[in-house]
Amino acid sequence: MSTLSGSSILITGGTGSFGKAFIRHALDHLDPRRLVVFSRDELKQYEVRQQVGDDPRLRWFIGDVRDERRLARALHGVDFVIHAAALKQVDTAEYNPFEFVKTNILGSQNVIEAAIDAGVQKVVALSTDKASSPINLYGATKLTADKLFISGNHYAAAYPTRFAVVRYGNVMGSRGSVIPFFKKLAGEGRPLPITDVRCTxxxxxxxxxxxxxxxxxxxxxxxxxxxxxxxxxKVTDLAHAVAPGAELVDVGLRPGEKLHEEMISPEEGRRAVSVGDGKYFVIQPDLASWGYVTPKGAQPVPGGFSYRSDTNDRWYSQEELSAIIETPL
Known part of the structure; x- marks a missing residue:
């Protein structure tokens, strides 16, 4: 039985791509006592309610993570929190930096403070590969948020609340994913723009x-x-999987975009171990006043370890990409 079964769960940014997928999974497999969907857009909440139905375990809270008092009200009686709310568009961040700081950094601090005050048991925050060695403002705000959540355990050391972060790469089929964009262009018979044919x-x-x-x-x-x-x-493999034979046009990297992505920097690699029979890496905290210990069975990674998309030892084939693209979301 899952730790989450029979519990009260709140997800911020709950009407985004991840939120909708988690709602379906939780209702079908986790049997929560209560699932609170916290987001700021009433239209998106309405649309998601039409998709998932009127399950009595669901609660719908309009609110913004910038508003700590609203978070405090929504977190009353909540056992577990998933923090998925964020502003995410790289180019938009460069033009609207203050807004990204307010949501991604100050909003994260609000979630931490409210969760501790409400006696939440565990909080998992969603991060991004762009937070590792960031070169754009979005990545910098997410790196800051990562560090806030890890350090939040110091603030909560005498309380029951604990914080962790998950960091992963681009999500296939999510809002802003390149796949729907490529499909649209291919359907119109237009060439597919590739930021750089070397990109991974x-x-x-x-x-x-x-x-x-x-x-x-x-x-x-x-x-x-x-x-x-x-x-x-390879981005070119993805393009060929979406639209076999389509013309590809190299348009160059956008401002703030990397040629290859990174999820564990060399500096973070010094604190990394492999867990779950190699399923995950864990970047361990530098200083843990709350009593963190290295997990049982954790395996050390090689010296000088980093985790980059171009030096990875696992690759999607074009056939695997085609199969994933054809799978209904």
Whole structure:
């Protein structure tokens, strides 16, 4: 039985791609006593309610993570929190930096403070590969949020609340994913723009992302930054899988975009271990006043370890990409 079964769960940003996938998984497999969907857009909440039906275990809270008092009200009686709310568009962040700081950094602090005050047991925050060695403002705000959640365990050391972070790559089929964009262009017979034909990326399915978060609640002591061992892919292979034979046009990297993605930097690699029979890496906290210990069975990673999409030892084939793309979300 899952740790989450029979509990009260709240998910911030609950009407996003991850949130919708988690709601379906939780209702079908986790049997929560109560599932609180916390998000700021009433239209998206209405649309998701039409999709998932009127399950009596669901509660719908309009609210913004920038509003700590609203979070405090929503967290009353909640056992577990998934923090998925964030502003995520790289180019939008460069033009609207203050807004990204308010949501991704100050909003994260609000979630931490409210969770401790409400006596929440465990909080798992969603991060991104762009938080590792960030070169854009979005990545910098997410790295800051990661560190806030890890350090939140110091603030909560005398309380029951514990915090952990999961960091993964691009999500296939999520809002903003390149796959629907490529499909649209291919359907119109237009060439597919490739930022750089050398680009590699980490890609994870929504199903695997949800599975990882559920696993994090089982594995965590507090202070972990959990990274999945997932395959890399060449962006050109993805384009050919979406539209075989389509013309590809090299348009160059956008501002703030990397040629290859990274999920564990060399500096973070010094604190990394492999857990779950090699399913995940854990970046362990530097300082753990709350009593974190290295997990039983954890395996050390090689010296000088880093985890990048271009040097990964696992790769999607074009056939595997085609099969994933054809799977209904």
């Amino acid at each position: 990326r980490f890609f994870i399915t929504l199903e695997k992302a949800v599975e990882m978060v559920v696993d994090a609640f089982e594995l965590m002591q507090g202070g972990e930054l959990l990274v999945p061992r997932i395959p890399s892919m």
